Amino acid sequence: MSKYYVNKFLYTVDRDPELMKRYAEDPRNLVATxxxxxxxxxxxNDVEESTVVALTDHEREALINHDYVALFEMGAHFFLNLTMYIGIFDEPYIQKSGPLSFQREFAAKLQHWKGREYPTVEV
Incomplete structure (x- = not known):
C-alpha cells in the first residue's frame, strides 16, 4: 500500500469543499480524476510532480466504496480517515440518530481491533 498516496488523497479531498462534494456524490469519478x-x-507546487502516481487496486476500491474500515486496516492515518468520512456521513447520521452517531459507528466497526496493536501509519 502507498500509505503516502492514500493519506494525500484523504488530506487534499477533505480540505477542499468542492472535491469533498464530488467525492461524496461520485466517488469513482473523483478517485480517477x-x-x-x-x-x-x-x-x-503546480510545477513539480510526485513520483508516487498510482493507487493499488485495493486502495482504489476502498476509496471508491468509502470503505473506511479497509483504509484503516491498510494503515491509512486514523485522523485523516475519520475526518474525511465525518465530512461525508456525519449529517445524515445526526439526522437519523443524533450527535456523534457516525463516530460511534466508526468505532463499532473497528471493535475487532480492541486490544490489538493498530496498523502502523508509517510510510
Missing part, C-alpha cells in the same frame, strides 16, 4: 491530475501534483 484525483489519481490522474490532482494526486501527482505536489501540494502548493
Amino acid at each position: 484525483w489519481e490522474q491530475s490532482i494526486g501527482p501534483r505536489l501540494i502548493g
